[in-house]
Amino acid sequence: MKLLIADDHPIFRKGLKDLLIDTYPGIEIIECSTGAEAWNKIEEHKPQVSILDINMPEMNGLEVTKKIRLNRINTKVIILTMYKEKEMIRKAMIEGASGFVLKDFAVNELMDCIQKVRENKKYIGPALQTAYNEITFEDKKKQEMLEKLKNLSQGELKTLKLVNNNKTSKEIAELLFLSEKTIENYRSKICQKLGLPPRNNSLVLWINENKELLSALNEF
Structure with missing residues (x-):
């Protein structure tokens, strides 16, 4: 197996490398300390698995993962992170990452994670x-609401x-x-179809809470 480790902490990289060599005799390990270096070596060597720290100089782990997806390189991406941030995990999932491991538990979880992603499965650290x-x-919930939006008339x-x-x-009527x-009547039907309470301000309140979701309206 060919595997890439990208992390800007050499001691951490060495610890992972030693663990991997003990677990997978004959493994070929490619080491990188920056995101840009990681991308160049992934493009050149096409490793089966790429372990990327989320925070790296020059290019972060998410940016590298996005380039992997856009260039359709067949490598399973495992993201290492120090933080339990939902948005980071969400973005990494969108870009195609297969595994997510908190760095504090990397030594204990990485072998299971590698096994899962090589089987084309997701791995989420506990x-x-x-x-x-x-x-x-x-x-x-977002998908359910999008389905409700699709039921609205023009x-x-x-x-x-x-x-x-x-x-x-009044302004809408004129336009x-x-x-x-x-x-x-349209406003009342919108509230009914979205499952909102029949209050005068319920639609405005819902809009204020769903600005990101409403950006999808341009696709309808």
Whole structure:
């Protein structure tokens, strides 16, 4: 097996290297201390597994992972991190990382992680499992809401976009050449379809809490 380790701490790299050599006799290990060096060596050597620290000089682990995905290089990426940050895990998942290990537990977990990713499975270290579960739950809720948005009529979608742009019902009616009553009916139907309570400000409150989700409206 050919494996790459990218980390800017030489003592940490040596510890992982010694562990891997003991576990996998005959393994070929490529070492890097920066993200840019890691990318160059991944592109050149095409290792089966690439272990990337999230924080590295010149290019971080996420940026390297993204380049791997965009260039369709067949290497399984394992992300090492010091932090239990949901957004970091989410971004790494989007870019195609297969394994996530907290650096404090790397010595104990890395062998299991390597085995899993080589079997085309995901590996989430126990210390990161809570953050991963929260991401999964949030993404499921987001997908469910996107499905509800797809059920809106064209008139309702246009109204929702304009409410998102801080337009009043009167202003929306003028822009769409409709009556204000029609716009109020659209707003009421939007609330029903999104499962919002029938309060005057419920749609505005929902919009303020879902700005990121509403960016997807441009795709409809």
